[in-house]
Amino acid sequence: MTTAAIDPSWAWKPFRPSKQQPWNRARAAHLLRRAGFGATSQELDAAVEQDPDEIVGALVSPNLDAKFEQESEAFAATILASGNPKQLSAWWSYVMLRTPHPLLEKTTLFWHGHFATSAAKVEDSTTMYNQNRLFRQFALGDFGKLTHAISRDPAMLIYLDSVTNRKAHPNENFAREVMELFCLGEGNYSEKDIQELARCFTGWEIRRGKFRFNRFQHDTETKSILGRSGEMPEGESIDIVLDQPAAPQFIVRKLLRYFMFDEPFASDELVEPLANELREHQWDISHVVGRILTSQLFYSEHVIGRKVRSPVDLVIGMLRTLEGSTNSYQLGDDLNQLGQGLFYPPNVKGWDGGRAWINSSTLLGRANVIGRIVRDEKTRFGGGKLDEYFTRLDAESASAIVDKLVELILAVEPAQAVKGQLVEVINAEGDRSDRIAAAIHALSTIPEFQIM
Amino acid sequence: MAISRTIGLSLLLLMVVSSSGVADDRTAADLLPPSTILYAEIPRPETLLEVLEDHPLRERIESLEGVRDAYEAKQFLQFKAAVTIVEAKLGKTWQNILQSVTEDGIAIGFDAGTQGAVLLIKARDEETAPELLDTIIELARAAAKDAGNSDPVKSTEYRGITAYQIAQAKVATLGRWLFVTNNPESGKAILDAYLDKPDKTLANNPQFQTARSNELDSLTAWGYADIEAIRKAGVAKGLFSGKTDNPVVELLVGGVLDTLQHTPYVTASLNLDQQTTRLELATPHQSEWTTEAREYYFGPEGTGRAPAPIKVSNQLLSLSTYRDVSTMWLRAGDLFKDNIVDQFAQAESVLATLFSGKDFGEEILGEVHPDFQLVVVRQTYEDDVPQPAIKIPAFAAVFRLKDPETIRPEFRRTYQSLIGFLNITGSMNGQPQLDLDIEKEDEYQVISATYLVEKDASPGGLKIHYNFSPSIAFAGEHFVVSSTTALAKEIAIAVADANKLSTDVNSAIDLDVSAVSDILADNRTQLVAQNMLSEGHSKEEAEQSIGDLLELLATAKNASIQLEARDGTLRASLEIDYVAD
Amino acid sequence: MRSNRRDFLKTTLGTSAVVSLGATVPGFLRHAAAASTNEKETVLVVVQMSGGNDGLNTVIPYSDPAYRSSRPKLAIPESDVLKIDDALGFHPAARGLADLLEDDRLAIVQGVGYENPNRSHFESMDIWHTCQRKTDTRTTGWLGRYLDLSQAENSGASSAFHLGHEKQPFALTAEDVRVPSIDSLDGFRLNDGGDENVRSTISKLAATTAKESDSILGFLQSTTTVALSASKRVEEASRDYKTPVNYPESDLATKLKTVAQLIDAGLGTRVYYVTLDGFDTHSQQPAAHAVLLGQLGDAVSSFLNDVKHHGHDDRVTVLAFSEFGRRVKENASDGTDHGAAAPAFLAGSKVRAGLIGDHPSLTDLEDGDLKFHTDFRQVYATVLESWLGWSSKSVLGGIHKPVDALEA
Numbered sequence A: 001m002t003t004a005a006i007d008p009s010w011a012w013k014p015f016r017p018s019k020q021q022p023w024n025r026a027r028a029a030h031l032l033r034r035a036g037f038g039a040t041s042q043e044l045d046a047a048v049e050q051d052p053d054e055i056v057g058a059l060v061s062p063n064l065d066a067k068f069e070q071e072s073e074a075f076a077a078t079i080l081a082s083g084n085p086k087q088l089s090a091w092w093s094y095v096m097l098r099t100p101h102p103l104l105e106k107t108t109l110f111w112h113g114h115f116a117t118s119a120a121k122v123e124d125s126t127t128m129y130n131q132n133r134l135f136r137q138f139a140l141g142d143f144g145k146l147t148h149a150i151s152r153d154p155a156m157l158i159y160l161d162s163v164t165n166r167k168a169h170p171n172e173n174f175a176r177e178v179m180e181l182f183c184l185g186e187g188n189y190s191e192k193d194i195q196e197l198a199r200c201f202t203g204w205e206i207r208r209g210k211f212r213f214n215r216f217q218h219d220t221e222t223k224s225i226l227g228r229s230g231e232m233p234e235g236e237s238i239d240i241v242l243d244q245p246a247a248p249q250f251i252v253r254k255l256l257r258y259f260m261f262d263e264p265f266a267s268d269e270l271v272e273p274l275a276n277e278l279r280e281h282q283w284d285i286s287h288v289v290g291r292i293l294t295s296q297l298f299y300s301e302h303v304i305g306r307k308v309r310s311p312v313d314l315v316i317g318m319l320r321t322l323e324g325s326t327n328s329y330q331l332g333d334d335l336n337q338l339g340q341g342l343f344y345p346p347n348v349k350g351w352d353g354g355r356a357w358i359n360s361s362t363l364l365g366r367a368n369v370i371g372r373i374v375r376d377e378k379t380r381f382g383g384g385k386l387d388e389y390f391t392r393l394d395a396e397s398a399s400a401i402v403d404k405l406v407e408l409i410l411a412v413e414p415a416q417a418v419k420g421q422l423v424e425v426i427n428a429e430g431d432r433s434d435r436i437a438a439a440i441h442a443l444s445t446i447p448e449f450q451i452m
Numbered sequence B: 001m002a003i004s005r006t007i008g009l010s011l012l013l014l015m016v017v018s019s020s021g022v023a024d025d026r027t028a029a030d031l032l033p034p035s036t037i038l039y040a041e042i043p044r045p046e047t048l049l050e051v052l053e054d055h056p057l058r059e060r061i062e063s064l065e066g067v068r069d070a071y072e073a074k075q076f077l078q079f080k081a082a083v084t085i086v087e088a089k090l091g092k093t094w095q096n097i098l099q100s101v102t103e104d105g106i107a108i109g110f111d112a113g114t115q116g117a118v119l120l121i122k123a124r125d126e127e128t129a130p131e132l133l134d135t136i137i138e139l140a141r142a143a144a145k146d147a148g149n150s151d152p153v154k155s156t157e158y159r160g161i162t163a164y165q166i167a168q169a170k171v172a173t174l175g176r177w178l179f180v181t182n183n184p185e186s187g188k189a190i191l192d193a194y195l196d197k198p199d200k201t202l203a204n205n206p207q208f209q210t211a212r213s214n215e216l217d218s219l220t221a222w223g224y225a226d227i228e229a230i231r232k233a234g235v236a237k238g239l240f241s242g243k244t245d246n247p248v249v250e251l252l253v254g255g256v257l258d259t260l261q262h263t264p265y266v267t268a269s270l271n272l273d274q275q276t277t278r279l280e281l282a283t284p285h286q287s288e289w290t291t292e293a294r295e296y297y298f299g300p301e302g303t304g305r306a307p308a309p310i311k312v313s314n315q316l317l318s319l320s321t322y323r324d325v326s327t328m329w330l331r332a333g334d335l336f337k338d339n340i341v342d343q344f345a346q347a348e349s350v351l352a353t354l355f356s357g358k359d360f361g362e363e364i365l366g367e368v369h370p371d372f373q374l375v376v377v378r379q380t381y382e383d384d385v386p387q388p389a390i391k392i393p394a395f396a397a398v399f400r401l402k403d404p405e406t407i408r409p410e411f412r413r414t415y416q417s418l419i420g421f422l423n424i425t426g427s428m429n430g431q432p433q434l435d436l437d438i439e440k441e442d443e444y445q446v447i448s449a450t451y452l453v454e455k456d457a458s459p460g461g462l463k464i465h466y467n468f469s470p471s472i473a474f475a476g477e478h479f480v481v482s483s484t485t486a487l488a489k490e491i492a493i494a495v496a497d498a499n500k501l502s503t504d505v506n507s508a509i510d511l512d513v514s515a516v517s518d519i520l521a522d523n524r525t526q527l528v529a530q531n532m533l534s535e536g537h538s539k540e541e542a543e544q545s546i547g548d549l550l551e552l553l554a555t556a557k558n559a560s561i562q563l564e565a566r567d568g569t570l571r572a573s574l575e576i577d578y579v580a581d
Numbered sequence C: 001m002r003s004n005r006r007d008f009l010k011t012t013l014g015t016s017a018v019v020s021l022g023a024t025v026p027g028f029l030r031h032a033a034a035a036s037t038n039e040k041e042t043v044l045v046v047v048q049m050s051g052g053n054d055g056l057n058t059v060i061p062y063s064d065p066a067y068r069s070s071r072p073k074l075a076i077p078e079s080d081v082l083k084i085d086d087a088l089g090f091h092p093a094a095r096g097l098a099d100l101l102e103d104d105r106l107a108i109v110q111g112v113g114y115e116n117p118n119r120s121h122f123e124s125m126d127i128w129h130t131c132q133r134k135t136d137t138r139t140t141g142w143l144g145r146y147l148d149l150s151q152a153e154n155s156g157a158s159s160a161f162h163l164g165h166e167k168q169p170f171a172l173t174a175e176d177v178r179v180p181s182i183d184s185l186d187g188f189r190l191n192d193g194g195d196e197n198v199r200s201t202i203s204k205l206a207a208t209t210a211k212e213s214d215s216i217l218g219f220l221q222s223t224t225t226v227a228l229s230a231s232k233r234v235e236e237a238s239r240d241y242k243t244p245v246n247y248p249e250s251d252l253a254t255k256l257k258t259v260a261q262l263i264d265a266g267l268g269t270r271v272y273y274v275t276l277d278g279f280d281t282h283s284q285q286p287a288a289h290a291v292l293l294g295q296l297g298d299a300v301s302s303f304l305n306d307v308k309h310h311g312h313d314d315r316v317t318v319l320a321f322s323e324f325g326r327r328v329k330e331n332a333s334d335g336t337d338h339g340a341a342a343p344a345f346l347a348g349s350k351v352r353a354g355l356i357g358d359h360p361s362l363t364d365l366e367d368g369d370l371k372f373h374t375d376f377r378q379v380y381a382t383v384l385e386s387w388l389g390w391s392s393k394s395v396l397g398g399i400h401k402p403v404d405a406l407e408a
Helices: A025-034 A041-048 A052-060 A066-080 A085-098 A102-114 A125-138 A143-150 A154-159 A172-183 A191-200 A236-242 A246-259 A268-280 A285-293 A311-321 A328-337 A360-375 A386-392 A398-409 A416-427 A432-443 B002-014 B045-053 B056-062 B065-071 B074-090 B094-102 B128-146 B184-196 B206-211 B227-233 B247-262 B292-298 B325-330 B338-354 B360-367 B404-428 B485-497 B513-522 B524-535 B539-553 C002-020 C027-035 C065-070 C095-102 C121-130 C142-153 C196-208 C215-240 C251-264 C285-309 C376-387 C392-396
Strands: A204-207 A210-213 A223-225 A228-230 B036-042 B106-111 B116-122 B153-158 B161-166 B169-174 B177-181 B221-225 B266-272 B276-284 B315-322 B371-377 B394-400 B434-440 B445-451 B471-475 B478-482 B507-512 B556-566 B569-578 C043-050 C106-113 C160-163 C271-277 C316-322 C342-347 C354-356
Touching: A025 A041, A025 A052, A025 A398, A041 A398, A052 A102, A052 A285, A066 A085, A066 A125, A066 B524, A085 A102, A085 A125, A085 A311, A085 A328, A085 B524, A102 A125, A102 A246, A102 A285, A125 A143, A125 A154, A143 A172, A143 A236, A154 A204, A154 A210, A172 A191, A172 A236, A172 A246, A191 A223, A191 A236, A223 A236, A246 A268, A246 A285, A268 A285, A311 A328, A311 A360, A311 A398, A328 A360, A328 B524, A360 A432, A360 C215, A386 A398, A386 A432, A398 A416, A398 A432, A416 A432, A416 C196, A432 C196, B036 B227, B045 B094, B056 B065, B056 B539, B065 B539, B074 B094, B074 B128, B094 B116, B094 B128, B116 B184, B128 B153, B128 B161, B128 B169, B128 B177, B153 B184, B161 B184, B169 B184, B177 B184, B227 B247, B247 B292, B247 B325, B247 B569, B292 B325, B315 B513, B325 B360, B338 B360, B338 C285, B360 B404, B371 B485, B394 B485, B404 B434, B404 B445, B404 B471, B404 B478, B445 B485, B471 B485, B478 B485, B507 B513, B513 B524, B513 B539, B513 B556, B524 B539, C043 C251, C043 C285, C095 C106, C095 C285, C095 C342, C106 C376, C142 C271, C142 C392, C160 C251, C196 C215, C215 C251, C251 C271, C251 C285, C271 C285, C285 C316, C316 C376, C342 C376, C376 C392
Parallel strands: C043 C271, C043 C316, C106 C354, C160 C271
Antiparallel strands: A204 A210, A223 A228, B036 B106, B036 B221, B106 B116, B116 B177, B153 B161, B161 B169, B169 B177, B221 B266, B266 B276, B276 B569, B315 B371, B315 B507, B371 B394, B394 B478, B434 B445, B445 B471, B471 B478, B507 B556, B556 B569, C106 C342, C316 C342
C-alpha cells in the first residue's frame, strides 16, 4: 500500500488555519509533539496565540546563544571524564528532557538512527560524543556536508570495521552503507559501484581515535562510479553519489517517515516535490523539515495519530509535557530496555521504528517504565508533586485532571469509558499524587498512548 | 488521624526536653520486671537538651532544604497549633511543660514476659503530667468530634487507676510517673510493681547489675540487651548463626559473630557534648568462644593486635587491623557455603593468572604477617601539570613480610609481570601505557609505573587513569602496595623511620572528615554534573545540594572506630569530633 | 476530515464498551490471546560456556597414554573418571552430565570446531555467533537470522529471550526482530506499583478499548491483549510454580529455573539464551574447572528434570557450546591455554543419546591443538532442521550436513 491516493499538490500546500481547521490547542499539541517531545500546558497557551508558521520558523532555525552552547559543552565534558559510554545515554536523556530547542534534538536523534553507530562496539565515550556533536551541528543543516564529515568520523569507521583500508584489499563496508543506507537505498546502484566507491576510500584510516589519510594506501587509479569516471580524490566520489536523483528522494522519504507517518510507504509522486526542493536548496534539511511541518498533509488524518511512539517519544514526551524531571541514569536504562538505547542502536540500519517498536514484552515494558517513573521519588513535576502540579494548572477535579492528561499526552481521543475509569482511579482513597500517578500508569497501557 | 499523629509527635518530644526537679529514689529499672530483655535510659534529659540546643550540627541541619521543607509540612504546622493550645491551657510554655514532665529521666524497656514495650517518664512533680495528659485527651476528643468521628480515647480502670487508650498507645499517670505502653499486660505489670514494690525487678537482676554502668550519671544515654534471652527466643537467627556467607562482612565482623553466639548481654553507652559524640558497645568476651576457623580474626589466644597507624600528609583515612587473611582464604571451606567456596576457587584461578601462576592464598597472602594497614590520602596536584578530571584519593596497603630477603625479588618480579600484562591488555583496548621505574635508596626502594600522558589530552582534563601510578615499595620488613608512587614513597620513608609499635586494639579506623570535604570540593564540578543526572536537578538545584552536603560535612572534624578484645570484654567504639563554632 | 474520524472513534468505542462490560471477553481477544499459547512448539535453550572450555578434561580419553603424558599435572586419574565407555569418561565434577547420559538424554558431539581456527576469545565467539569470518560484513547472528525468517509465524510474543546481565550475544542480533535481555521474571510481569486498583483498571481498560478499523490501533490492541495475558500467565506460573527439583545455588541454575517457568507459562518463545562465564582457565585450573563443570551439569540436569516434571520434556532441547577448546599440553601454571576443537552437547528427551563422532586424536594435532572433524554449523543445522523445523541453508548461508543427534 502507498500514499498514491494523496494528491501531492494538495499535500504540500501550506496549512492555513480556517473555520474548519482552526488553529487550536489540539493542533498546536500535534505540531509540538512531532517537532519535539510534546508541549506543556503553558507552551500550548503560548502556541495558540502564535502563527503556526512562526512557530515552525523558530524551531527549524533555533537561536543558539553562545552561553547556552558553552554550558552544554562544559556539562558534556564533565560527563565524559568518567570514560563510561553508558553515562552518555543518561546525559542525552537529560538534554532531551530540558533542551530549549526540541526540534534540533529530535533531528539529531534522527541522524543518530540514520548514521547508526553503537557505543557497544566503539566503546570510547569521547569518540561517540564527538559524532553526536557532528549530528547536532548539521542536524538542520547541509546533508552533503554531514555525509562528507561522517565519512571521516572515527566512531563511524570504527563501527564499520574500517579503521584500516588498504588499496590491495579495499574495505567495502563503508562504501556499501553509503549507497544502501546513507544516501541512495537499495536498487539504485550496482555491486560494481560499491567496489569502485570502496577504492576511493582506500587510505582513509583511524589511528589512536583520529582520522588519518595514508597516501601510500590510497588507490589513485581511475574509478568509475554511477556512470562517472575519474580519479575522484578528497571525497569527490561522495558528491557523485549525492548527485544521483535517488539521493534526495531517499532522504525525503526517510524524513517523511520520521516526522509524518510510519505507514503507508510514501509514493514517488508525494516525495518528488520535496526531493526537488531539497536539491534546489543545496541539501538544506531545515527547509524540507520546515515544509513538512507547515504542510496541509501534516495536519490531516493521514498524519495525526499515525505514528507509533518511539520509546523516546513515549518516555521523554510524558515527562516533558508534565514538566517532569527524574533520574536520568534510570531513564537511559529504561530507553535501552524498551529498545532505544541512546548511543546503542541495534545495528547499522538503526531503529526500524513503526510496528517494530511493539511486541508483548516491550508493551509490558512501556507500562512498567511509565509506572516506575511516575512513582519514583526522584521524579518531580514542575519541581513538585503531581497534585500540586495539577492544582497549578487549575485542574482540581479528577475529570479535569484526566482531560488535561488526554489533551497533553494523547493525539487521539480515547473512549469516554476509558476516561471514566481513570477518574475512578484518581478518586479512589489514598494520597492524591499517588492516585494521579496510578492514573497515568493505567493510561500508559491503552493503545492510544502508544501513538502520536 | 492527624490528631493521633500529633499526639505521637508530642510524646516523642516529651522524651527530648526537660529541666531540674525534686528527688525520688525509685528508678525505671525498679519498676520493670526482671524478664526485661531490652532496656535504654536517658538519666538526665536536661543535659541532653542543653547539648542539642546549641550543638554545631543543629543550625546546619535546620538550614538544609529538606529540613526546611519538613518544618513547613502540614503535620508539623498542625503539631505547632496543638502546642499553642496546650500552652494556653496549662499556662506554661511548652519548654516548661516538657522540662517538668521529663525532669527525672526517661527509660524504655521491652519485657519478654508480657511481650510489650513500656516507656517510663519521671516528672519533677505529681501535677504536670496528669494535666498534660488531660489536655491532650481533650484535644483529641474535640478534633474527632469536629470531624464527625467517634471518641478516639477509651479509658479503663485498673486497681483504681485510670488508663487511657489513644491510637495504639495505652497511657497512665501515677505519682510522678507517666507510663506509655503498647500492651495492657505490660502496663498492668508496671502498675503492680509501682503499688506492690516486688522483690524481683530488673534492677536487682544479677546480670543486669553486672552490666549496669557505674558511671551512668555521666552518660547521655545507656542501653542494655539480654542477648542470651534473645538468642533463646530464636529471633534474628541470622545474627546468631555465626555464619556470614559474605567474605567482606566476614572480614569485618566474623569474630564478633562468635562472641554473639555465647555472650550473655551487650551494653551501649552514648556520650554527647558539643565537641564529641561517643558511642561504645561492649560485651563479655572469652577467647575460647572463637572457633578454630575464625582464629584469623583475633589471632591465636586472641593476641592479634593492630599495628600503630602510620601518619602521612593529607591523610583521609587509616585502617589498621589484625586479620590473618591468608588463613581466612585457606579456611574458606569452613567459613562459607559451597557456592561461595566455589567462587573462591574461581577467583584463585583468575588471580593466579594475574600473579604469574602463583597460588594467591598461600604464595602471595601467606608471605605477609597478619597485621596490616590501609592508608588513604587526598592527592595534591601541581598547577602546571595536566590533572585528571575526576580526582580520586590515593590509597595504599602496608604489610610486613615474613621473610623479606627471599620474598622481595619474588614480589618485585610478580609486580613487573603484572604491569606488563596490564600494558599488553591495555594496548589492545587503546588504553594509555604504563612506564616502569625503580628508585633505590639505602632505607627503601620504590618500583613504580606511571601512565604516559597522551599528546592531545582532552580539554576537560585527563582520563581517570591518571589518578593512578601503581607502585610497590620495600622498606625493611615492610611491603607497600600503593595506587600512586608518591604515596608509596612517603609511606616507605615513614615506616623506615618508625619503630615497630603495635596498639592494644584489634582494629582501628580513623577518618579525617575535613579531608573528605576537600576531596569532594576538588570534584565539585563532577559532583554537580552527576547530581543533575541522578537527581534530575537543574544546575542551580544541583549546586545547592552539593553545597549543602559540603556544609554538613564541614561540621565534623574526625571520626574513628575501634574494635578491641581484652580483659574479658569485646568493645566497639565510634567517636565523632565536631568543629566548634 | 479529522472530526469525522473522531466521531467514528467515539461511536465504535462507545458501543464496544457496552458490549465488553458484559464481562465476557470478546472473541477476537480470546483468539489473540490463544495465538501466543502454543504448547506444541519446540524450544531451544542455548547455554554458552564463555572463555573456552577444556574439552579434553570434560570428556576425557582416560585410557589414551598421550592424554596422561600431555597433562602430567592436570590429567584426571582413571579411578576418578565417570566412565562412558572403555576409552572415554566424564570429569568427576560433571556428574550432572553423566546422569543425563545414563538417562539417554545427552548427546556428545565430539571434535566440533571450524577451519583455520582463531584463538582470540572475541573473534572465535563472533565466528560461532555469526558463522562468518572477520573479513565478511557481519551484521546478524545465526539465531537472529532464524528469528527474522521465522517471525511471520509468531504473533506478538517475543520469539527469543536472553537472560543475564552481560551484553547481548551477537548470535541473537537480527535485522528486524529485537530480542529482549532480561534479568529475571520481573521483566515479564506487569508491575502495578503495589496498587491493586491499577491492576484491575488496566484489565478493565483493555476490555474497554474496542477493535479498531485503524490498522495501527488494531495491531496495538491485539498486542496489548497478548501482553497482558502473557503477563498474567507468567505471574501465575511464578506464583504457583512448584517443582520437586532442588536446583543448585548458582547463577546458571537460577537462570535456567526462570527459563523453566517461562516455558511452563506457555509464552510461545522458541529460543532462550544463557551464558556461563569463567572457562578461561590459564592457571590453577583444577578447582575452577571442577566448579564450572559441576555448575553446568547440575544446572542443566536440574532444568531438564524440572521441564520433564512439568510435561514439557518432549519439546525442550539444550545446546551447550564454547568458543574453543584448550591446548592439549598443559602449561606451567597448572592451567591450559587457548585451543581449537572441543565437544558440544545436546541434551533433552529427544536427543540420540551417546557419543557422536570419534574423539579427535591426541597425537595428530594442528599447531598443538585437537583437529575438528565436525563443523559447528553442522550442529546448528541439526538444531535448525530437526528441532526448530527450519531450512538451515537460509540461516547458515550454505549447506551443512546435520549430525545425527536429534530425533527428527
